[in-house]
Ligand SMILES: Nc1ncnc2c1ncn2[C@@H]1O[C@H](COP(=O)(O)OP(=O)(O)O)[C@@H](O)[C@H]1O
């Protein structure tokens with residue numbers, strides 16, 4: 195379904211029951227406006243990945259509707275899913291190639307994505323020679339080549355160490371501040387959610403329902419030390435408290 199103008203993604207009463215009877219999410223309604231960055235937190239198994247799959251059209255909802263803007267959403271998974279035999283550059287070019295874009299346009303888009311993600315100098319490397327953080331950059335760059343107006347992030351930094359995680363978070367923020375795409379970012383880190391997003395959705399345990407929507411009262415650009423601000427701390431505490439309820 196096509197979203198209303200100004201809306202990047204809208205869930206209306208979305209429920210999903212899998213064929214084996216597992217009810218993953220129930221009655222989920224929320225909206226991501228154009229250019230807005232929204233985070234989702236919730237317990238493991240709350241249906242967060244299911245919601246992203248529904249948003250991307252990979253899964254049909256069992257009830258309710260989902261509407262997205264006219265472009266195919268960019269999808270960044272926890273596993274960077276790179277092709278091991280292809281260079282960084284060739285991995286990044288994959289989606290543009292599958293979409294049948296002409297070679298010159300493809301080159302432009304790939305060069306731009308490489309520069310935006312700081313991968314210059316690594317174009318000819320193979321994925322196995324890269325760190326986890328660098329592989330995640332390649333995955334992000336590959337999604338960027340399609341210039342999506344909506345990005346879906348499924349715990350993209352779950353598998354990297356804390357320092358790399360912060361750096362990648364900073365890079366996503368910088369990209370967002372520059373490109374102003376809409377984003378739906380699933381994370382299990384409360385601090386990461388508050389740091390990146392202008393709104394945080396808290397899901398209950400399975401079946402996932404929206405327990406709280408918490409606004410984050412900071413504009414962009416956001417400095418790294420924002421996380422030590424008192425208002426930031428108070429917002430993170432509110433999200434944490436809502437998350438505690440999700441386990442109740
Ligand atoms: N294809 C499927 N068939 C049956 N159950 C599934 C399927 N995909 C996910 N589930 C179940 O649905 C629930 C939600 O899964 P998921 O969306 O992956 O949760 P999360 O990403 O929040 O951890 C889990 O209990 C999971 O085991």
Ligand SMILES: [Mg+2]
Nearest residue numbers: 242243244348
């Ligand atoms: Mg998941």
